[in-house]
Amino acid sequence: MEEIKRQREARKAEKEAAKLAKKAKKAAQAAEREAAEQATAIKNDITFDDTSSICGDYEVVTSKTSNLRTYTPLISTVSGSSAWLRCRLQSIRVKGGSVFLVLRQDTFNTMQGVFFKADLPDSDDSARMIKYMKSLTAESIVDVYGSVVDSDVKSCTVGDREIKIQRIHAVSKSDPVLPFELEDAARSKEEVEASQDTERPFPNLGQELRLDNRWMDLRVPANNAILRVKSGVCQLFRESLYSQGFTEIQTPKLIGGESESGAGVFKTDYFGSEACLAQSPQLYKQMAIASDFPRVFEVGPVFRAENSNTRRHLCEFVGLDLEMAINEHYTETLSVCHRMFKHIFEGLESRYGAEMDVIRSQYFSEPVEFTEEPCIIHWEDGIKMIEEAGFDVGDGMQDLTGAQELALGKVVKEKYKTDFFILDQYPSSIRPFYTMPMAHDKRFSNSYDMFIRGQEICSGAQRCHDATMLREVIKSKGLEEGLQVGGGLEKYVKSFENGISPHAGAGIGLERVVFLALGLDNVRKASMFPRDPNRLTP
Known part of the structure; x- marks a missing residue:
């Protein structure tokens, strides 16, 4: 009887130990996940001269460093070369492991930027890049680095090439809700009036709304x-x-x-x-x-x-x-x-x-x-x-x-x-x-x-x-x-x-x-x- 009792207590102890081990393992896994999330989280602590980060928000530019980075005007990019661009992010579209951006300079000039999951060999880096791009808001100022390649993009003014993005950083983020969409503000009066009898008429932006947000209106x-x-x-x-x-x-x-x-x-x-x-x-x-x-x-x-x-x-x-x-x-x-x-x-x-x-x-x-x-x-x-x-x-x-x-x-x-x-x-x-x-x-x-x-x-x-x-x-x-x-x-x-x-x-x-x-x-x-x-x- 004593032997049976000892066996029962041993089995009970084993179960308790297994339970504690399982609990400890879950805690360790949770800690690993949290550490991984912290490691991949985008923080506002990337300095302008940080060459190790592929993405992230810059610190506020306070002229504390002087960097000799050369930026290329968007319209002057050359296929087969690499370039840094500073642009507005006009729009962004994420589809699975693919990201398509429209970059804008001087209001008139636009160029497509692309990123594909397979572009980075490290899957964690790819996931981090896509996650960051999803966090960007339209009309933000961004720095983009990548290789310029031949392409056929009819929706941009620079239609014969695009930039394959290797690094991207927000210089100044825009609020996610804009006073109005630039696409709506850029339509002619005739276009707006002609759409009023359709199922999805274009909004007619009033003069006072435009003038109250004149800095946005002037981006049209x-x-x-x-x-x-x-x-x-x-x-x-x-x-x-x-x-x-x-x-x-x-x-x-x-x-x-x-x-x-x-x-x-x-x-x-x-x-x-x-x-x-x-x-x-x-x-x-x-x-x-x-x-x-x-x-x-x-x-x-x-x-x-x-x-x-x-x-x-x-x-x-x-x-x-x-x-x-x-x-x-x-x-x-x-x-x-x-x-x-x-x-x-x-x-x-x-x-x-x-x-x-x-x-x-x-x-x-x-x-x-x-x-x-x-x-x-x-x-x-x-x-x-x-x-x-x-x-x-x-x-x-x-x-x-x-x-x-x-x-x-x-x-x-x-x-x-x-x-x-x-x-x-x-x-x-x-x-x-x-x-x-x-x-x-x-x-x-x-x-x-x-x-x-x-x-x-x-x-x-x-x-x-x-x-x-x-x-x-x-x-x-x-x-x-x-x-x-x-x-x-x-x-x-x-x-x-x-x-x-x-x-x-x-x-x-x-x-x-x-x-x-x-x-x-x-x-x-x-x-x-x-x-x-x-x-x-x-």
């Missing part, structure tokens, strides 16, 4: 290209005027009074005195002429406190301004302006063809048509054209409405085959105080507006350069307070008393030029971060 290829073209307009403007003997100047934007009558001003405190944000560089351009700068121009901000919520008005825009001494007639200035605009229109098509094509894929337009010599329509002739188009023009001495301008533009296009023209000799009553009256009929003035596609983009005139005449006009406009000591016009008129050349000039709205030349539906599309009566951010 067409919108990004618009601002590149805008930069081009500034460059072409400068080129033309430099070639015609102009000097670039920079004038104050904090001034002591209104620079133009009739236009609203933003007022601010200036150390206990009242100051205004400049509505234009007008007075200072003229004082530059008095300072013996015979031809000057400026590219700078202009502020208008006008509560106009239209598709063509902004409270802050960029002014392209010029002023020049004239010898005998203000049409000398019109010739300069015409040459300058020709240079802009031709340059946009010849130098920015790729950007223009991208823009026109979403916002349709034709190149601006223009004449070889200035197309100048005198006011009274323009009024007759508008009247013949069916509009009531009253006594013909009132400023034109938007509808009347468009009608005039249509008639001029039909008659003269041009989108760009000059309307000359405006009534004196609707022009600023510094405008020179016509010699033979003071009801009219030596002033002009310039138009693209029937909408005004530039206003200019010969200026009153005689101090006595200027004082009389200022008083007739009810602005004599500005002539008092310390007034906003005192020094301006004083500069004329010390001798000044006859002169004329023009003020051009940069955003208007871009908006109308590109056939856009709203001037806000031509402003990086628009300011209107309802928008002060972002």
Whole structure:
């Protein structure tokens, strides 16, 4: 009996030992799994110069190291070579052991990146790479290293090659939920409208949503290209005027009074005195002429406190301004302006063809048509054209409405085959105080507006350069307070008393030029971060 008891106790002990061993084995296996998961987990601790990691998030770049790594522009990659690319991750698709990425640079250029499980001999490395790629979010900034190989990829702008990924690291991760999808924001108005009767209509992204997230909206290829073209307009403007003997100047934007009558001003405190944000560089351009700068121009901000919520008005825009001494007639200035605009229109098509094509894929337009010599329509002739188009023009001495301008533009296009023209000799009553009256009929003035596609983009005139005449006009406009000591016009008129050349000039709205030349539906599309009566951010 004792023997049987001992055997039972031994078997029981063996079972307990087996149970403990099994439990210990499970614990060991769990520890191994946890260690393995920790070993393969992606941590934000990979330094920029770490050459041992095939994937993972970089530490925040704080310029603590200086690395001589060379990055290759995506469009400059060569098949058969290896390259580092820094791109946005436009999209990622994982299918089993295969990963396909679309990498984007400079908004326009895209290239396919691929990774296949069999590319790495170590299965753990392959699994780790795929797991990491799954964690990446669209619009993140990534560094990719790999070999460039021949391919046929119709969905990317670089269609004859792709990069086989060997390393990938996130430089800056995007939130997984975006304000809107770039694919939706890149569709034309016609595409969106045509889809509304289908089972899966495309979303119609409102202007306010886009402007609230303008940094995302500007990643849309067409919108990004618009601002590149805008930069081009500034460059072409400068080129033309430099070639015609102009000097670039920079004038104050904090001034002591209104620079133009009739236009609203933003007022601010200036150390206990009242100051205004400049509505234009007008007075200072003229004082530059008095300072013996015979031809000057400026590219700078202009502020208008006008509560106009239209598709063509902004409270802050960029002014392209010029002023020049004239010898005998203000049409000398019109010739300069015409040459300058020709240079802009031709340059946009010849130098920015790729950007223009991208823009026109979403916002349709034709190149601006223009004449070889200035197309100048005198006011009274323009009024007759508008009247013949069916509009009531009253006594013909009132400023034109938007509808009347468009009608005039249509008639001029039909008659003269041009989108760009000059309307000359405006009534004196609707022009600023510094405008020179016509010699033979003071009801009219030596002033002009310039138009693209029937909408005004530039206003200019010969200026009153005689101090006595200027004082009389200022008083007739009810602005004599500005002539008092310390007034906003005192020094301006004083500069004329010390001798000044006859002169004329023009003020051009940069955003208007871009908006109308590109056939856009709203001037806000031509402003990086628009300011209107309802928008002060972002």
